[in-house]
Amino acid sequence: MEKVLGVDIGGTKIRLGIINSSGQILYEEKIPTNIPLYPYLEENIMRILAEHPDVQAIGIGTHGFVDPKQGKVIYSADTLPGWSNTPVKEWLEKATGKRVEVENDANVVALAEAKFGAAQGLNRVVVLTLGTGLGGGVLWDGKLLSGGPHGGAAELGHMILHPNGVTCACGRLGCSEMYVSGTALERRIKEAGLHMSPPELFQQATTNPSAQKVVDGFTTDLALVISSLQAVFDMEMVIIGGGVSEAAAMWMEELQQKLETGLLNPVEVEVARFENDAGILGAALLVL
Incomplete structure (x- = not known):
């Protein structure tokens, strides 16, 4: 069964979870949001991938305006300083060798609720x-x-x-x-x-x-x-x-x-x- 890493980036905390194709959360952790964000995010993702090498792809929901086609954060206000214009997909795919998709955090909540939840x-x-x-x-x-x-x-x-x-x-x-x-x-x-x-x-x-x-x-x-x-x-x-x-x-x-x-x-x-x-x-x- 396919296993992927789901990452939820908020203004104060980041949640990371390994999830299978039936929506079961197999592993989950929560870390504080640290600035500068990208190197910290990559470091923690690499750590989890080292512990769970069978993860096949990475999905990221983040605060801010996102271009999902490029997988890039366009604008993030002061909530996440320095996060605007970060090409998250490009950099993370290069670092991990795995497929990465990026979307706005509230949009991914809509996806979860439509697929498995209230909607x-x-x-x-x-x-x-x-x-x-x-x-x-x-x-x-x-x-x-x-x-x-x-x-x-x-x-x-x-x-x-x-x-x-x-x-x-x-x-x-x-x-x-x-x-x-x-x-x-x-x-x-x-x-x-x-x-x-x-x-x-x-x-x-x-x-x-x-x-x-x-x-x-x-x-x-x-x-x-x-x-x-x-x-x-x-x-x-x-x-x-x-x-x-x-x-x-x-x-x-x-x-x-x-x-x-x-x-x-x-x-x-x-x-x-x-x-x-x-x-x-x-x-x-x-x-x-």
Whole structure:
């Protein structure tokens, strides 16, 4: 049975997993994201390949704008300094002698959920990954909507949500990822004068009015994002993944209430079936 390495590169951590063709994770590890990123990534991949020589190919999902044809990171903002313009596929294929495919991280989550997870059998799906930023993946008639002349297709986190709002890492004002992401939640908590982590915020929202107000702002903005996306894609399902989705049981009901009045038509909203494993599974699917 074929074995491949799936790599999920985020702003704070990198997950690496060996996966077989039926989607089983045979080995997995998590390392912190270190800068400069490329030599560190290559070193860790070479280490894993030395331990698992039967790995046949490597799939990589990364934060940032990606040209999947060239396997090159076009742009990655300040989340991953120096990562822009890195020809990941070319360099890694040369170093490893194996086939390498590269795609945006939220796109690979969409692949994983469509193949093995919450969106099995569906044709039009929008995935939102709420982590360091807000990633977007769109499955359009069963195919991944990706690439584009600047590698920026389905960069849903950079739709303007609040004109002249908070400055985004991309340099513009009011991008949706500045309101709907793990980093955005941390900023909202700080601005409210609270001293707690996002998971604690959701836990305390039922008893603490200040915490509830932050959660209300977050769910209102997330509902707005979903409503705007529905007007463009008329999707069958929205899947929410990334670190913030781990606490979804505590805020999903509130989001659903806001969507009832905000949507043109009802749409199913589900939490990513694989939560944090979706990134490595989807990356593996690029080469399986």
